[in-house]
Amino acid sequence: MAFIHAVKLEKRFIVREKRKKGTLLREKKTVHALQDVSFEIEQGELVGYIGPNGAGKSTSVKILSGILTPDGGDVTVGGIVPWKERRKHVRRIGVVFGQRTQLWWDVPIRDSYDLLKDIYRIPGADYERRLKELAEALQLGDLLRTPLRQLSLGQRMRAELCGSLIHRPELLFLDEPTIGLDAVSKLALRDFLKWENREYGTTVLLTTHDMEDIVALCPRVMVLGHGKKLFDGALGDLLSRYDTVRTVSVRYEEQAASPRLPASVPLVREGENLIITYSPEAFPTSEMIALLQGAGTIRELTVQPRNIDHLVADMYREMDL
Amino acid sequence: MDTIKLYLHSMRMLIRSQLEYPASFILQTIAQLVMEGGEMLAVILLVDRFERMNRWEAGDLFFFFGIMSVTFYLTECFGRGITGNFPYLIRTGQLDTFLARPRGILTQVLCSAVDPRRITCIAVGIAALVMGCHLSHVTWTVLKAALFAEAVVCGFFLLLGLFTVEGIFCIYSVKSVELVNALTYGGRSACQYPVDAFPRPLRVLFTVLAPFALTLQQPASVILDKPLFDGPVWTAFLSPLSGIVVFALVWLWFQRTMRYYRSTGS
């Protein structure tokens, strides 16, 4: 059986609505946070988990990590049912909640790790070795002696990651790990996650809104919407369904150059650049470039797929999310 | 053993982090002294005006005040995770972090906070106890000392149990958490006086539902040689255990309630 095995997960929340005039009791409404969600994840996989806000991503991660009890369905992680044998289960997992810290605010982060060592009952030698390794990989170095509150956002995320991996979990849950980070920090974080996954075969399940994270890290994505699983497979497969448009930006030596395009292909002039949007299916890219070359001397030309955020937005729209 | 080591380690760290702001810490500690001193002053002034309460004389009343004060503030100090932070942990979803670690929830919540500022309140309570012993001419024996220790420990658990109810209410997302204050802070205010001061419903409340009378006052009255409830001496050792019973029941209730824990946040 697969490492993570989830069958027909279901979770309902009861929401009390605002009291309507003339009624004594507030009406209760049941919201299905998860409905009939099934999937399997093998050991060592890096899986991206996407979907708009309120799709049920966090709920399912919380069920997988033993925090919430589902209302229906079965889950086993390495043969253990998370919420039934919580302590045994969580020893093998690491969790990073993007906007919530698990370290202690006013003490040097090294002291926080020392306490985690006691919490997870990590043998002394193992702990020292692991901390040294993680501190190096995450470039914590001198930060170990700095209180958490004095760290920048990027530094803090690195510190959190170190904290959640110090007990060598087999499975890592990341909830929006790159939120609010600058470009350098994001790249460093992604490199680290790849390294950790390659080096130790750590299984990673990542929820994010940043599609760049998924492109950089996850060969496989699951899309969740309205509590249901809508897609499960390679990112490329998902994108090719929606990736039907290309944009060419071209600049000619001659100001007046104007390619003769079919009427169905729109052309916009932005300063010296001509922007052309076309569908490669109807109009192969090679033909497009040949046509553009015919109109004058090209100084600069770029062909771009659509921005991935637009693609995802299209996808959500089509799935009616 | 391991758990105690973890608790001590956590305490060391928390206290160190509070001392990061020494001026604020000292002022707040003094403020606590003024507060509990004020409560004590109220009892002294009442005794000054009324001399006695039923069959209890000044020294007895100070002793009752003292045992309640010491127990309550020991709980506030070392049980701060539950008495102060618990509803907050639940409401903000911070409890998630604890659930994702291989330790018991109770252990982790208790390890999450300490309030050393209460030390001055405890000192006021001890002063009241000393005054009470002196005025009431208490003769201490080993058995009485053991009974006193048992009462304080059981009272600690009773209070932890009552404060936990607040957390349970939070999980059910009940808004009127203040109601529970009637049992916790209300219990403290009421049961710094012997329960026979109260009409029957209140007496029953503080003997059965929130049994301060059994955990703290029966032992106190036996130490004063004026038992609150009659019975053989050994029953005085039995009655404080009711505090542990309340704690155990509430904690069972809590664990059943955790099924409904929703963990707020996206």
Added chain:
Amino acid sequence: MQYRGAVLGGVICQVFFGLILIAVYRTLYAGKPQSMPLERITSYVWLQQAFFRMLLASDPDLLDKIRTGGIAYDLCRPLNLYGFYYVRIAAQKLTGSLMRAAPMLVFALLLPKGWGLAAPATPAGLLLAAWGLGLGLLCVSALENITMGFTMRTLDSRGMQAMLNLLMMIFSGNVLPLILFPDSWQKVITLLPYAQLLDAPIRLYTGEAALSEAPGMMMIQLGWTIVLTALGVLFWQRNQRRMEIQGG
């Protein structure tokens, strides 16, 4: 009205505290009756409990605002800051305590004699008490603005605030009715600003203070209100000047 549940819980809790206190005083009275009638004490306790909210620091948002620097927005507004906050605090105290006081007082009036709130000694006493309560509100708002001034100055002033609040709890008669303090103390503590908030109006209500004493009491209340307001204004002006310099 979203907080209906919370308000109700708070009121029930407050009523419970009131009942406990009264039970204690009743038992003490049974042992050694005092010259002043028991009903005066029970009325005192209920009125204190009912308007307890007035004494509490009323606006945690405001304190947060000061701590986090959000107050900078208000500094940019073309208005007198002290006046702005004074009105805000007073309004919050008024609505907060009236909302709680009304159900509690109704409940207390329905309780039997010796447990509940007795009718006012005289109709004039009731009117004077209401008037005195208004002055008390002004006075306590001025006091709180001074506390707020401290907060601005030191940013983390929880210790200072706690201390000031405690002085308030003790000397306003909330912990122990001022009429139960030793008689010699009362001569001094009834002159303190804290006694002007609730204690003075309650004395007028219960008849502890004769109507002829009313003008004198009101003068003291008014005096403190003016002094405290003046102090607050001065304090805020100096703070504001400093903050503007800090803000650059």
